[in-house]
Amino acid sequence: MADTLIARSPLQDYESRFATLPDTVSLTEEPYVVMVDLWADPSDPGGAAAATAVGIAGLPVAPSTVVDGPDTSVIWFGPQEWLVTSTTRGGEELETQLREAIGDHSGAAVDVSAQRTTLRLRGARARDVLAKGCSLDLHPSVFTVGAAAQTMLGLAAVVLIPLDDAGTDYRIIVRSSFARYLADWLLDAATEYSVAW
Incomplete structure (x- = not known):
């Protein structure tokens, strides 16, 4: 009898x-989000074609930003590096589309x-929870929709993305090997907000 691989979330029991x-x-948890690392020169025809393939006008070139397409998000990771995420396209499909877009160009x-999983933190106290373990200025006037910061949360390296301008909705991308640690940390950090004042 052959073994069958089954996709399992690192937080399936949380x-x-x-x-x-x-x-x-x-x-x-937002499990099974497709993620593709993309390397390209944004000023090169391959970079422009990659942007078109994911439905955006151009790859984000400003540090710590994200651009959303119709069914993808493209997160700036470096001058020529992005993390492309999708909940509707398959991993092999998205990788192939981006490779074909780059073609013979460098990338x-x-x-x-x-490698990673995605958590969604929401609520009136979401920003307060994050502030306990993150050194970023999370005030909505500074950390707004369109930002995507690579930072530390607790002791875990994460990508933190605000999803509203009120400081009440965040997406947190974390490496699978740190997912349980981070989930435990967030649960502990939120404990005080269950106490009536």
Whole structure:
């Protein structure tokens, strides 16, 4: 009998723990988000073609930014490096589309979907929870929609993306090997907000 590989989320058994959080903070996992590392020169025809392939006008060139397409998000990781995410395209499909777009030009695309998982932190106290372990200025006047910061949260390296301008909705991308640590850290950091004042 052949072994069958089954995709498993690193946080598959955390749903019941996430459900214990108070109304002011909610935490969920967004499992199986496709992620492709893209390297290209944004001023090169291959970079422009890659942007077109994911439905955006151009690859983001400003540090710590994200550009959303119809079914993808393109996160700036460096002058010629991006993380392209999607919840509708398959990993091999997206990698192939980006490789074909780059063509003979300098660049690469690699499916790294299994490397990371995505958490969603929402609620009136979401920013307060993050502030306990993140040195960024998270005030909504500074850290707004369109930002995507590579930073430390607790002791885990993450990509932090604000999804609203009120400081109440964030996407957190973390390496799978740190996912359980980070989930435990966030659950602990949110504990005080279950206490009535």
